[in-house]
Amino acid sequence: MTDVLPAGERRQLAPPVDDTGVLGWARRNLFSSWGNGITTVVLIVAIGWLLSGFLKWAVFDAVFSAATGAECRGHGACWALINEKYRYIFMGSFPYEQHWRPLFAIIAMLAMLILSSDRRMWNKRLIAIWGIGSFVTFLLMFGQIHIPLSLILFVALAAGGLGMILRGAIATAGEINGWRALAAIGAVGLILRVVGVLPAWSLAIAPLSYVETGLWGGLPVTMILATYGLLFAFPFGILLALGRRSNLPLIKGLCVGFIELIRGVPLISLLIMASVMLPLFLPSGMSIDKFLRAQVAVILFAGAYIAEIVRGGLQSLPKGQFEAADAMGLNYVQKTTLIILPQALRVVIPPLINTFIGFFKDTSLVLIIGIFDFLNTANQALVDPNWAGFPGEVYLFAAFIYFIFCYSMSRYSKHLEIELNKGTRR
Amino acid sequence: MATATQTKSDLSHAPSVITLKGVNKWFGQFHVLSDINLEVKLGEKIVVCGPSGSGKSTLIRCINRLEEHQQGDIVVDGVTLSNDVKNIEAIRREVGMVFQSFNLFPHLTILENLTLAPIWVKKLPKREAEEVAMNLLTRVRIPEQALKYPGQLSGGQQQRVAIARALCMRPKIMLFDEPTSALDPEMVKEVLDVMIELAREGMTMICVTHEMGFARAVADRVIFMDRGEIVEQNEPEEFFAHPKNERTKTFLGQILHH
Numbered sequence: 148m149t150d151v152l153p154a155g156e157r158r159q160l161a162p163p164v165d166d167t168g169v170l171g172w173a174r175r176n177l178f179s180s181w182g183n184g185i186t187t188v189v190l191i192v193a194i195g196w197l198l199s200g201f202l203k204w205a206v207f208d209a210v211f212s213a214a215t216g217a218e219c220r221g222h223g224a225c226w227a228l229i230n231e232k233y234r235y236i237f238m239g240s241f242p243y244e245q246h247w248r249p250l251f252a253i254i255a256m257l258a259m260l261i262l263s264s265d266r267r268m269w270n271k272r273l274i275a276i277w278g279i280g281s282f283v284t285f286l287l288m289f290g291q292i293h294i295p296l297s298l299i300l301f302v303a304l305a306a307g308g309l310g311m312i313l314r315g316a317i318a319t320a321g322e323i324n325g326w327r328a329l330a331a332i333g334a335v336g337l338i339l340r341v342v343g344v345l346p347a348w349s350l351a352i353a354p355l356s357y358v359e360t361g362l363w364g365g366l367p368v369t370m371i372l373a374t375y376g377l378l379f380a381f382p383f384g385i386l387l388a389l390g391r392r393s394n395l396p397l398i399k400g401l402c403v404g405f406i407e408l409i410r411g412v413p414l415i416s417l418l419i420m421a422s423v424m425l426p427l428f429l430p431s432g433m434s435i436d437k438f439l440r441a442q443v444a445v446i447l448f449a450g451a452y453i454a455e456i457v458r459g460g461l462q463s464l465p466k467g468q469f470e471a472a473d474a475m476g477l478n479y480v481q482k483t484t485l486i487i488l489p490q491a492l493r494v495v496i497p498p499l500i501n502t503f504i505g506f507f508k509d510t511s512l513v514l515i516i517g518i519f520d521f522l523n524t525a526n527q528a529l530v531d532p533n534w535a536g537f538p539g540e541v542y543l544f545a546a547f548i549y550f551i552f553c554y555s556m557s558r559y560s561k562h563l564e565i566e567l568n569k570g571t572r573r
Numbered sequence: 574m575a576t577a578t579q580t581k582s583d584l585s586h587a588p589s590v591i592t593l594k595g596v597n598k599w600f601g602q603f604h605v606l607s608d609i610n611l612e613v614k615l616g617e618k619i620v621v622c623g624p625s626g627s628g629k630s631t632l633i634r635c636i637n638r639l640e641e642h643q644q645g646d647i648v649v650d651g652v653t654l655s656n657d658v659k660n661i662e663a664i665r666r667e668v669g670m671v672f673q674s675f676n677l678f679p680h681l682t683i684l685e686n687l688t689l690a691p692i693w694v695k696k697l698p699k700r701e702a703e704e705v706a707m708n709l710l711t712r713v714r715i716p717e718q719a720l721k722y723p724g725q726l727s728g729g730q731q732q733r734v735a736i737a738r739a740l741c742m743r744p745k746i747m748l749f750d751e752p753t754s755a756l757d758p759e760m761v762k763e764v765l766d767v768m769i770e771l772a773r774e775g776m777t778m779i780c781v782t783h784e785m786g787f788a789r790a791v792a793d794r795v796i797f798m799d800r801g802e803i804v805e806q807n808e809p810e811e812f813f814a815h816p817k818n819e820r821t822k823t824f825l826g827q828i829l830h831h
Contacts (some may be wrong), residue, residue, distance in 0.1 A: 468678065474739075
């Protein structure tokens, strides 16, 4: 390169240095200049120092089994505490010898969630999966389920009505008559029940001992609050978002009012209101289960947030999509479910999953009204005087479990985005 | 109506399918349609032209109630447009519309775009709807694109799909709102060819367009609009050869001589 070039000739450069392979990558990304090189070295040393300190504490000097916390003193992390308390952290005050029940409830819920994450399952099968799975989950948790006759009749009426509306456009006459019959049985039965012709009978399914919600705790509580909270909040939020865009002033006003009211207060205050104030308004003798109240509060709260996200998606659609659907003669329900929502929801997957992750963690606020969710049972595990003084281990463990759930959701969101945009990308 | 293969038909005895009587519409203070009277006969092909903002798009969008008019009556296929939703949906089943920006549904395949309305609105069995759709895709010469998504097609192909989608409902009337304005020049012809074919088959058409070649070839009547009024209307030969109104002359001068 030091040759003197004849006038008018361009200096020929050497071919670029090899930048493939590990060395090439490091040269390009870590040591491309003196400044970068020094920064890299300093950071590697700092990270190594921190990591070695952490590993020394968490692995090499750690105590994995001990009779009491005293044996951990002077050593590293006291994982013996987790070893000792993990049953309580995961299951709470659920009767000890019955712990297999919440365990299988967790497995049932995980199975439902994993099955629903596959897009090929997004059809009628999903309703069956969630119906059966939820029944199994709650039967395991409660041990006994009593279904009042009026509820069975109401479900028949609702299912028949929904079937008539949703399938009305495409079903055969026979199927429609089936839905009509179902709705009619439900309606007539309900009237007879109200008048008093039918007795106050209820269907008892009681294979196990009854465990009240006050004894529930740990991971199943967090999973139920989050899963069913979001499961109901999602359609509720969509309805709120659609209502907010309605042309009818009353519906629009109600939706806007609800959303702004809920968004304007902290979840904790809503939980406390549901737990302390609601019983004051209810007639004496009537009580709603504390767990159910917390669940409803989560649904209302998440619903308002989801509504605003979905509204963003609705607004991002070009006006032409609405016009094309109108011009084809689709009615409002068809236009919304076939054209508008599939596109609007696709757009808002990232913020939606972000909210889901947020709410999964926010369920831990129920500890304020004395419900033992996963974080609260972890907290309670510290109260034992024999094992006092190791909050770091317990919270690190709890954080790890939360992270597994939240990170899975985050990865799934990424996967879903790619999956749903496959065909529509140019 | 005379034979279906003939472009210009004898319409003197044809019944009228669209009647507009004293239609007025305002956007806020702006008078977009002022006292429009128009009668369209079954099988008639009308081309509406005029400068931008003259109300021509609004006029055809009022016919299927994408826009609401404030005064006057619009009767489509014997049904008077009112606020009754059933009424509006009934009219929209009979009136197909093609938009300037195609407005295909990007999350559905071409075939699904075509079969959606027949299945959900007309309650056609899926297989039958797909058969109709494939026939129409063949007619607009893109059957091989059936399983692709709109985003994978060119503008001209998308617009032909949009025409096929409207035809899937077997409408009596087709409305075209500047169907070639958003297309690259080399794609205009493929869309116009499909429209000319459709005209030859006897479809009742109202086209808002500046394609004067198309107007000459198929229109029974050319309507010139300006400032919300129908300024002049005539058979295409007369209209282009001897425009009567000054505004028409100016407009034709602007678009015909470049």
